[in-house]
Amino acid sequence: MTLKLGVPSKGRLMEKTFDWFAERGIALSRTGSDREYAGAVEGIEGIALVLLSAGEVPRELAAGRIHLGVTGTDLIHEKLALWQSQLAEVAPMGFGHADLVIAVPRLWADVDTLDDLDAAAAAFRARHGYRLRIATKYHRLTREFLQGAGVADYALVDSQGATEGTVKNETAEAIADITSSGETLRANHLKILADGLILQSQATLWQSLVAEYAPEDRKALAALLERVG
Amino acid sequence: MATRAEVLARAAALRSVFERAGALTVETPILQPAELLLDLYGEDIRARAYVTSDALRGEQMLRPDFTVPVVQMHMAQGAEPARYTYAGEVFRRQESDAGRANEYMQVGYEVFDRADVAAADAEVFALFSEVVAGLGLRAATGDIGILMAAVAGLETTEARRAALMRHIWRPKRFRALIDRFAGRTPVPPTRAALLASDDPFADIGADIGVRTREEVEARIETLRADAASPPLGGAQLAALEALAEVRGPSPVALKRLDRLAGDLPTIRPALERTRARLAAMEARGIDTATLDFEASYGRTSMEYYDGFVFGFYAPGRDDLPAVATGGRYDALTRRLGNGSEIPAVGGVLRPGLMILLEAGS
Numbered sequence: 243m244t245l246k247l248g249v250p251s252k253g254r255l256m257e258k259t260f261d262w263f264a265e266r267g268i269a270l271s272r273t274g275s276d277r278e279y280a281g282a283v284e285g286i287e288g289i290a291l292v293l294l295s296a297g298e299v300p301r302e303l304a305a306g307r308i309h310l311g312v313t314g315t316d317l318i319h320e321k322l323a324l325w326q327s328q329l330a331e332v333a334p335m336g337f338g339h340a341d342l343v344i345a346v347p348r349l350w351a352d353v354d355t356l357d358d359l360d361a362a363a364a365a366f367r368a369r370h371g372y373r374l375r376i377a378t379k380y381h382r383l384t385r386e387f388l389q390g391a392g393v394a395d396y397a398l399v400d401s402q403g404a405t406e407g408t409v410k411n412e413t414a415e416a417i418a419d420i421t422s423s424g425e426t427l428r429a430n431h432l433k434i435l436a437d438g439l440i441l442q443s444q445a446t447l448w449q450s451l452v453a454e455y456a457p458e459d460r461k462a463l464a465a466l467l468e469r470v471g
Numbered sequence: 472m473a474t475r476a477e478v479l480a481r482a483a484a485l486r487s488v489f490e491r492a493g494a495l496t497v498e499t500p501i502l503q504p505a506e507l508l509l510d511l512y513g514e515d516i517r518a519r520a521y522v523t524s525d526a527l528r529g530e531q532m533l534r535p536d537f538t539v540p541v542v543q544m545h546m547a548q549g550a551e552p553a554r555y556t557y558a559g560e561v562f563r564r565q566e567s568d569a570g571r572a573n574e575y576m577q578v579g580y581e582v583f584d585r586a587d588v589a590a591a592d593a594e595v596f597a598l599f600s601e602v603v604a605g606l607g608l609r610a611a612t613g614d615i616g617i618l619m620a621a622v623a624g625l626e627t628t629e630a631r632r633a634a635l636m637r638h639i640w641r642p643k644r645f646r647a648l649i650d651r652f653a654g655r656t657p658v659p660p661t662r663a664a665l666l667a668s669d670d671p672f673a674d675i676g677a678d679i680g681v682r683t684r685e686e687v688e689a690r691i692e693t694l695r696a697d698a699a700s701p702p703l704g705g706a707q708l709a710a711l712e713a714l715a716e717v718r719g720p721s722p723v724a725l726k727r728l729d730r731l732a733g734d735l736p737t738i739r740p741a742l743e744r745t746r747a748r749l750a751a752m753e754a755r756g757i758d759t760a761t762l763d764f765e766a767s768y769g770r771t772s773m774e775y776y777d778g779f780v781f782g783f784y785a786p787g788r789d790d791l792p793a794v795a796t797g798g799r800y801d802a803l804t805r806r807l808g809n810g811s812e813i814p815a816v817g818g819v820l821r822p823g824l825m826i827l828l829e830a831g832s
Contacts, residue, residue, distance in 0.1 A: 323566040324567070324569065347675075347679050348674065348676045349672070349677075349679060349682075349684060350687055351665060351671035351672055351687055352687050352690040352694060354659065354661040354662065355661075355662075360644070361634070361690070362682070365689070365690060365693075369686065370681065373513070373514075374682075381517075382518075382566070385514055385515070386518070388514070389514075389515055389518065391644075392641040392647070393644075394638070394641065395513065396514055397509070397514055398514055398517075409680045410679045415680055415681055415682055428676075431675075431676035431677045431679050436659070436661060
């Protein structure tokens with residue numbers, strides 16, 4: 243057995259992850275052709291690199307098919323209700339910062355807090371005959387957040403991309419989405435609610451607590467934790 | 472753990488008890504149209520029910536309870552008065568507690584009868600007491616109609632009464648509204664700035680979305696009117712807050728509520744209904760002198776109970792959900808009745824929990 247480390251297979255998240263490990267003396271690299279998802283680990287013994295989609299890292303960690311994995315806090319919290327008992331947070335990695343927020347049209351001069359959103363939702367439903375729609379791909383986090391705040395008369399509608407455009411396209415009245423600088427929100431005539439921060443997310447190294455660890459895996463894990471902890 | 476066969480046998484036996492009490496056995500489909508349940512309970516139901524879908528019928532839910540389909544069936548074709556019983560699985564999505572069952576048997580008894588509301592409440596409660604007798608359970612009772620009547624009678628604006636009424640079933644939000652209407656929560660600076668502004672639309676970018684500028688203006692008007700209204704306060708507010716805390720043996724609790732009715736006179740009819748119910752319970756052999764009554768009981772359950780509410784719990788077993796729960800849901804029959812309505816009360820039992828408790832004792 244080798245200790246399996248799951249890392250995003252593409253883009254900036256992969257590059258930044260490689261850089262982060264390199265700074266700690268562990269060289270991760272893709273091997274083979276550009277299109278082949280195979281990787282290598284140098285500078286430490288007994289660890290294998292698994293390249294996969296960042297969205298699949300939570301599931302693989304929770305199933306114990308990988309021992310370590312890099313992905314955002316947002317995806318872990320959204321996809322794993324019991325993440326505290328399944329995973330340990332090894333290290334926040336200091337990149338991939340993004341906030342999951344509730345945003346509404348800037349036109350809504352009357353809405354600045356969740357309290358306002360709730361009152362506006364009641365009036366909206368009475369007038370239009372359907373519940374105020376909030377577009378998101380973070381269904382569980384958004385619902386728990388709004389339920390905790392006692393907001394009623396809304397409906398979540400699924401949006402897997404270009405969520406900021408749903409209000410203008412009139413498929414939703416508000417959104418719950420990830421933002422880093424807020425620029426896309428502004429460009430789409432949206433504003434963040436004053437108390438609308440659901441979660442602050444960043445790329446994080448996680449350890450699976452449910453995976454099986456052979457004695458040599460424990461040794462490799464200890465060596466890795468010493469470098470990155 | 473009870474085997475499935477044991478639970479099924481107990482469910483059938485319980486259903487026979489309800490049949491002997493005069494109920495007609497009914498069946499309902501397991502798959503329910505999601506739209507109706509979402510409409511009734513809002514998005515929160517998605518956290519509690521399994522949703523599935525196909526391309527033809529759209530979203531369907533695995534039935535989270537029997538009440539809604541039984542009410543629908545009665546409103547569509549039922550003769551009056553009617554008593555129904557049923558036994559079957561319900562499905563509850565669990566997202567935080569792996570120890571809680573996501574599929575379990577429920578046996579229910581529902582009464583649709585306009586003749587004597589107090590007698591119907593007492594009939595259901597007495598029947599459930601009898602069925603769970605011997606398990607050493609604690610009974611909890613309440614009446615959501617009392618708090619609703621108190622809110623309806625508050626001397627404040629209609630908008631404030633409506634806002635409070637809408638959140639009766641969300642105690643945390645209800646309390647936040649009370650604090651705001653009473654002027655205990657400071658006005659958020661952005662709200663103050665909005666109300667002082669000559670041009671609230673100075674920095675809005677483009678007009679986008681289904682919610683129009685006119686709707687925004689209408690709400691700003693509402694906010695201005697609210698800011699100009701005197702804060703909720705005085706004896707009425709104190710009485711409302713005391714009411715939510717009333718808890719004790721029924722006669723003691725009722726006496727306290729009677730005193731609060733001095734400042735909240737609109738609760739008197741609800742108190743009379745409670746008194747009539749207690750008399751009807753007494754006539755059925757329930758010891759009401761020791762029966763617990765809590766004015767806020769049932770506020771966190773699914774929001775269809777609007778009168779009498781009850782539950783039976785195993786003392787010292789806070790890890791277990793209620794063995795039986797029930798209540799009155801007149802408003803639900805109105806929502807599902809397409810113009811007609813009928814007073815309705817009922818409850819459900821969990822045979823699996825009954826067997827578990829018997830095995831433990």
